[in-house]
Amino acid sequence: MRILVVEDDAGIANGLRTNLQQRGYAVDVCDGIASAWGALRAERFDAVLLDLGLADGEGGELLHRLRASPPAAGVPALPDPATPVLIVTARDLVSQRIAGLDQGADDYLVKPFDVDELDARLRALLRRAAGRASPTIRYRDIEVDPAARTVLQAGKPVDMSPREFSVLLVLLQARGRVLSRQQIEERLYSWQSAIESNAVEVHIHHLRRKLGSGCIQTMRGVGYFMPQEAL
Numbered sequence: 001m002r003i004l005v006v007e008d009d010a011g012i013a014n015g016l017r018t019n020l021q022q023r024g025y026a027v028d029v030c031d032g033i034a035s036a037w038g039a040l041r042a043e044r045f046d047a048v049l050l051d052l053g054l055a056d057g058e059g060g061e062l063l064h065r066l067r068a069s070p071p072a073a074g075v076p077a078l079p080d081p082a083t084p085v086l087i088v089t090a091r092d093l094v095s096q097r098i099a100g101l102d103q104g105a106d107d108y109l110v111k112p113f114d115v116d117e118l119d120a121r122l123r124a125l126l127r128r129a130a131g132r133a134s135p136t137i138r139y140r141d142i143e144v145d146p147a148a149r150t151v152l153q154a155g156k157p158v159d160m161s162p163r164e165f166s167v168l169l170v171l172l173q174a175r176g177r178v179l180s181r182q183q184i185e186e187r188l189y190s191w192q193s194a195i196e197s198n199a200v201e202v203h204i205h206h207l208r209r210k211l212g213s214g215c216i217q218t219m220r221g222v223g224y225f226m227p228q229e230a231l
């Protein structure tokens with residue numbers, strides 16, 4: 001899952017990056033509205049952590065611009081106005097929290113905060129964005145727990161590397177839709193990471209070996225998908 005951190009305090013931004021990367025997120029950092037807007041127009045993020053007092057203006061302005069951008073129709077447009085936004089700020093007045101939520105933020109967290117709580121709130125946002133109420137994701141006989149980062153198949157634990165887990169989660173969240181290799185890479189890697197050219201193929205090969213060849217399918221020349229289950 002790929003997160004954009006919009007934060008002008010380099011110490012806080014680096015702390016967030018390190019902590020979230022350790023938890024398996026791909027993290028990119030922007031220090032102002034202009035650079036963050038550029039990032040949102042160029043890439044798809046699963047969630048945005050937004051500071052309010054930024055060097056080049058108010059974080060609320062970025063939120064307003066994002067929510068007012070034309071909604072995606074058919075082909076996913078950028079920036080995606082539905083991108084979940086979690087405000088992370090030192091402004092702790094009730095009126096400020098209410099204003100942030102009413103401006104279109106999905107959640108509001110006051111600094112200083114506990115990273116475990118931030119991670120739990122992020123998981124809740126990502127869960128809601130994927131249209132799920134349950135904290136675990138079930139697909140056929142597979143059960144994935146994004147919090148514990150565990151996978152069960154027919155009730156038995158399946159060992160997988162952090163990257164394999166991330167690829168599985170990305171495909172599961174997009175269940176029924178075909179994702180190109182590039183779309184999968186975008187959700188797995190931040191700008192700073194070096195991407196091995198065949199990394200996604202290798203992870204998918206391993207996932208098929210572990211979970212059965214039918215769970216991830218290839219659409220030749222287009223990408224990969226997990227078939228939507230019959231209702």
Ligand code: CA
Pocket residue numbers: 007008009051052053054
């Ligand atoms: Ca700030």
